[in-house]
Amino acid sequence: MIVGIDLGTTNSLVSAWTDEGITLIPNEFGEYLTPSVVSFDGKEAIVGKTAKERLITHPDKTASEFKRQMGKDVKYNLGLGRSFTPVELSAIVLRKLIADAEKYLGEKVDSAVISVPAYFDDHQREATRMAGIKAGIKVTQLVNEPSAAALSYHYDNMDQDEKFIVFDFGGGTLDVTLVEAFDNMVEICNISGDNALGGKDFNEIIALDICKSHGINWDKLDNRNKAVLINCGESIKIRLSDSDTTKTVVNVAGDEFEYELDQQRFIDISASVFRRLTIVLKRLMNDASLSTDDIDGVIMVGGSSKMPSVRAYMESLFPGKIMVDPQGDVAICRGAGIVTGINLRKESVKDIVMTDICPFSLGVEVLGDKMAVIIPKNQILPYSKQNKFYTVSNMQKKIEFNVYQGEKLKASSNLKLDTIVLDVPPRPKGEVFANVRFSYDLNGIFDIDIYCPANGAEIHRSRGAQDGIDQDELMNIKLRMDELKQDPREIPEIKYLLEKAQRLYEEGNQMQRQFLEEEIYSFNDLLDRASIIDCKKAAAVFSIRLDRLEKSMFSFDNEAEDLWKQYIEENMENKDPDKV
Template sequence: MAIIGIDLGTTNSLAAVWRNGKSELIPNAAGDVLTPSVVSVDEDGGVLVGRAARDRLISHPERTAARFKRFMGTSKTYTLGSRTFTPEDLSSLVLRALRQDAEACLGEPIEEAVVSVPAYFTEAQRAATKRAAALAGLKVERLVNEPSAAAVAGHIGREEEDKVCLVFDLGGGTLDVSLVERFSSVVSVTAVSGDNRLGGADFDLAVARGFCEDCGLDFGGLTPRQRELLVRQAEACKMALTSQEMVLMSVDDGTVSATLPLSNEWMIRKCGPLFRRMTAPIQRVFLDSGISFQDLDDLVLVGGSSHMPAVRRYIARFLHKDPARNSRPDTAVALGAGICAGMKARAGDLKELVLTDVCPFTLGVSRYNESEPERDLMSPIIERNSVLPSSKMGIYYTIRDGQDKVDVQVYQGEHRYCADNTLLGRLLVPVPPAPRGRQSIRIRFTYDINGLLEVEVVNEAGHAERLVLQNKDMSAEEAERRLKELSRLKLHPRDQEEYRAMVARGERLYAVTVGSLREQVGTLLDWYQKVLSSQEALKIAKATKRLDRFFDQAEAYLGDAALPPPEPSGDEEEEL
């Protein structure tokens, strides 16, 4: 049974499938690959999704909803006619339409999907996305970050091995920025940042407001229908400016009439604050990764809003780098999600491909603040941009004489004070009473690529408590299965067969060499063990290739002396 990849977008959504050795976009019932992420309820109570719904944004704005992805994971509701929907409900209707189109195209039932989400989506937003998929009849174990999907799409079919790419993903409602390293069959996300409230919809609104400002109109005083008409006209002009130097924006609905020539320069002036907001996430990923602007090999622009010449010029000028010409802004994320679906289905032609991702937010626990006891401090355990899956530990001590329990509070966020971050969960752990600072607990966080966090707390007596923080739609059986997978993270990479073989090869070379060559082999083995300790696939892949090349040269130099001793034959064993 096929697994499909889905790009659930703010403006448009797409689906793709891995078959015949490539990721293929799936057309909808109208023959298009883009399905507008719009839902409308008609007068008879019927639900419309896609293009038909989008056409009703102007004629029936009170019965139509768009751009609801921005409010995933919140309590916002939409009243369309006599019915009320949550953002998850509306997203599920779009996902259901994509599933039905995929079933019609592929001729088989679709029960599972890999869905892309903005890299900077919080755990609440990711959980909401999974709930929406479940409502659409889709099992979703894997969410893939949109820039990661775009990076994978760019990797397939390319010969270059070692490259650093910045993926700038400006969609209809969100901005994601990721630094990605490609090496051999490993695509590794090094750092992510973004803005969940910045996208093409904000530019549409800014253009509409700028138009009203220059034409002497009060945007806030217009009716909902007039505002929607103006925003749709602004969107059309914005899109026209991708291929024209000047466009004429004109609105006339009988009560409001105005005309104004627009240019990209005019748009940069009116949208100045939005452009400036784009640079902060870019600076953050370079700072977090330790990579400089000069090390950047490729600038990949993704998302429909990156078509805007003003955006392309602004980012190119800021980075002193021209965008890659072969990027596919509208379809790259969907194609990458299709590749990830193929990986999930264990397609034979994708077995060698490895995709690593990072944790977008810091995860930690509360720590006593001696200077301000009423304001606990955040103590990070897994910091943002740590490679996933990740398993890390911190040691903490009692703060009061005779303390017999510790309240472990788990938080997500970047702020210094816990109150400014998001509380994910808590558990009480007993400790033997003792003077302050004499008893300790070890807190281990184990976090997987699908958003499952295991918190394990062990006191000095060996008593352990465990808290599993999971997406709300995950069954107990599914959580237990994933926990078994997580337990393997605690096995060191050096225990894996490939790496054991590389270490054994080095130890054999060390045994048959002397002098400076033996010293070199020993130094490289020590270095390799440290790289294995990082548990980062990209670093390990690079180190393994470097070590393999050195061992090849050493063995060629040593000739027959480097060969392993022959295996004893059966006769020899019998004689022994």
């Protein structure tokens, strides 16, 4: 049995595709949201609602919000004589969700589609997959959270053709995604986000404001009193969702204080959060080269999107376009579950197609600590592209490729993923080059192929957590990526166009030959450096230009339109490859 899981910072959920369609699975309390909190009572792990209560009563034995630390070298000491990584704590939460699903469905769960923030980097995606492996399941797919939310929304609105933004503001992360949806297509166009911005930040801002209002030194408080204040901040934030003003009595270190907060003051003290939120949205709109008039609506999902101040602020940015998803709390989990239905080829969803994109640029460091991007961000996945890199010193014997992920101009300011060293023959600088091909899949599988024609040296490196992927699925992923790596000149339609261009050149006059020479050179240059997808797009344009030129050439009135096409195809079929 396969399930869909929203592994959240604050809460996690699980769903499955059943005979009734997408089904959300409740926990032992009959609730869909299970707090992403782990606590230890002796050697027993407690997960969820009960563990959340222990954040105050047993703060030294309880951990929360560890999703924010995924992919980092962080340890949580929970008083058992050992420490836990974010991956291990996430695995404990996953095991709890799987147990709930097995109890509800009456079947063993062995696989899952898990959602991740769109802005999760390579390390964080790998960590999420490893958490699934430690939980004892195969992670068949990682799906971006806003993409899952978009799929959930369009599944309920299949008759709508829209260009909308999914504003996914959760407990610990913010993701915003531009989506075009029509018929059975959900196309992810652009992504922006902040992995360290969420509802938790509001809780801490209120806690710090309580301290400031009553002369309390936050830094001198112990973990228990900090937890009390943060929990109080969360309660105040929730109450402000239903009223303009709230009063509460706060007990800190044995002293009682009265604290009052209204919507306007809340917005004032949260100015830094709203500034960061605005930057994320500006980046999305700028990348897409759109204005607010081009957007049909903004779908608000995630727990923090319920806050009136957040909605009011978004309304000021996108007047009249804010759309509240009635299933916003569970939209991501529903989307992950719908993905399982699509993968299982279930009748009502088998024809739905969702494209996703690469959220970060991938490249290598070149002279001067510059980032030479090979795969730009926002490319539809899977994607593959090759670039040439030349030696920069006389008699250079090695080329070192430092692989980075990110958008900074300086390579070293980005996230370093790998270092690969290739041996090359010592010759004058610029004479030797290496072809570097990057191939990337949404699941985080990242193939690096480096080849030096001068000496035949080659290196293949496969990154990403491939463990835990079903072998058949892994084979399908590899086949798709191998297709992307093929020489574009071997694609039948491109091969035909190149032959046609050569034939037209031979038959053309001086002006026509000059035009064709430039066109053929430009097309070949693009074939050397562009992705398969871009090559196919360029081939369509190249074909139109060749057709226009051919129509300008002399022809007999009774000449068949496909005369030369038939001639070329016959000659290509009859060619002896050993004599080419």
